[in-house]
Amino acid sequence: MTASRVLVLNSGSSSVKYQLLDMRDGGRLAVGLVERIGEETSRLKHTPACGESRERTGPIADHDAALKAVAEELAADGLGLDSPELAAIGHRVVHGGKHFTEPTVIDDTVLAEIERLIPVAPLHNPANLTGIRTARALRPDLPQVAVFDTAFHTTMPESAARYAIDVETADAHRIRRYGFHGTSHAYVSRATAKLLGKAPDEVNVIVLHLGNGASASAVRAGRCVDTSMGLTPLEGLVMGTRSGDMDPAVIFHLMRVGGMSADEIDTLLNKKSGLIGLCGDNDMREIRRRVDAGDERAKLAFDIYIHRLKKYIGAYYAVLGRVDAVAFTAGVGENAAPVREAAVAGLEELGLAVDAERNAVRGDEPRLISPDDARVKVAVVPTDEEMEIATQTYALVKGSENLT
Numbered sequence: 001m002t003a004s005r006v007l008v009l010n011s012g013s014s015s016v017k018y019q020l021l022d023m024r025d026g027g028r029l030a031v032g033l034v035e036r037i038g039e040e041t042s043r044l045k046h047t048p049a050c051g052e053s054r055e056r057t058g059p060i061a062d063h064d065a066a067l068k069a070v071a072e073e074l075a076a077d078g079l080g081l082d083s084p085e086l087a088a089i090g091h092r093v094v095h096g097g098k099h100f101t102e103p104t105v106i107d108d109t110v111l112a113e114i115e116r117l118i119p120v121a122p123l124h125n126p127a128n129l130t131g132i133r134t135a136r137a138l139r140p141d142l143p144q145v146a147v148f149d150t151a152f153h154t155t156m157p158e159s160a161a162r163y164a165i166d167v168e169t170a171d172a173h174r175i176r177r178y179g180f181h182g183t184s185h186a187y188v189s190r191a192t193a194k195l196l197g198k199a200p201d202e203v204n205v206i207v208l209h210l211g212n213g214a215s216a217s218a219v220r221a222g223r224c225v226d227t228s229m230g231l232t233p234l235e236g237l238v239m240g241t242r243s244g245d246m247d248p249a250v251i252f253h254l255m256r257v258g259g260m261s262a263d264e265i266d267t268l269l270n271k272k273s274g275l276i277g278l279c280g281d282n283d284m285r286e287i288r289r290r291v292d293a294g295d296e297r298a299k300l301a302f303d304i305y306i307h308r309l310k311k312y313i314g315a316y317y318a319v320l321g322r323v324d325a326v327a328f329t330a331g332v333g334e335n336a337a338p339v340r341e342a343a344v345a346g347l348e349e350l351g352l353a354v355d356a357e358r359n360a361v362r363g364d365e366p367r368l369i370s371p372d373d374a375r376v377k378v379a380v381v382p383t384d385e386e387m388e389i390a391t392q393t394y395a396l397v398k399g400s401e402n403l404t
């Protein structure tokens, strides 16, 4: 029997999320999460397809201990990492810079390059590297593949990827717009084409990935031509805790007049801004509840969020020239009907509209929420980054094309 399983690992600074998928049928054999690694109160939650969820609590010192615990849980379900059915491990890597345009089989050179990118991804790449090193130590013989959040965006033209700053300074510090959430934008743009009954290269799609982090992308014929996140995930849309776009001079002002340090401003803009900074909540469910109860601050936060979103829809409409579909995805995009309705309201002249009844229906499947006669389709397309990572990993190790 040929090996058909892929373990997907998403290693954060204090967490590891994992899924074991069977690529013959896309089935999820197990999903799980280890959180608060390095603390006394670490927790591992493991859910196999064949049974009930199990939890372990108590200290898990580091990523090495975390992965060993995951391996034990998998082995207890007969899904151990030593199984001959395991074809590869696919790792989410946040920053691949300009260099990594495709999923890549990991060797020492690749590891060194991911390490070289740490200055542009100081929060994410070190954790991703730790996960990779630990997994390689556990199964040195198994192909391990890095799937980069930035890769889908490497097709952006220079006109979209460059900031209008001094070229020598930008190049010396590798400052350019890389974009993130790439596996989600790739998956959702393809799934949207499928929903329309077309091939990816036949359609132009605006993808709105609205989670706690949020980004938009303009995808022409299957290739990304612009995206809203930049050098880091701070640029672009209003997010749960990030400001998104802002006059960069706000930073000098806060330094010179507000007496704040670079680190303090970094924390302000990444952790204390966006929805939480505007109204004290970053969960769209709570914000909507407050709006419905007449809360003015929540209403202002919602309006600012929608205003920015609408500007990006308009901008990407202009970038693409012709738009076949706008796709909403991730926690807010998939679940918050009022966000979808408000973002598209008033854009009828652009061929965009939402049917209220369709928009109100909840579901796990990709679906259209625009009226039948809409010139531009509006869709809700649940994202599946783990499946995309597994698909890309498996395709690479099997040397075949798209398998799902």
Ligand code: ADP
Residues within 6 Å of the ligand: 210, 211, 212, 213, 240, 282, 283, 284, 285, 330, 331, 332, 335, 336
């Ligand atoms: P991330 O992966 O960026 O952490 P998710 O894509 O899981 O985020 O999205 C999380 C966000 O989705 C929550 O902060 C919340 O605002 C929003 N969300 C989740 N469920 C709902 C819901 N039923 N209605 C409205 N918003 C929701």
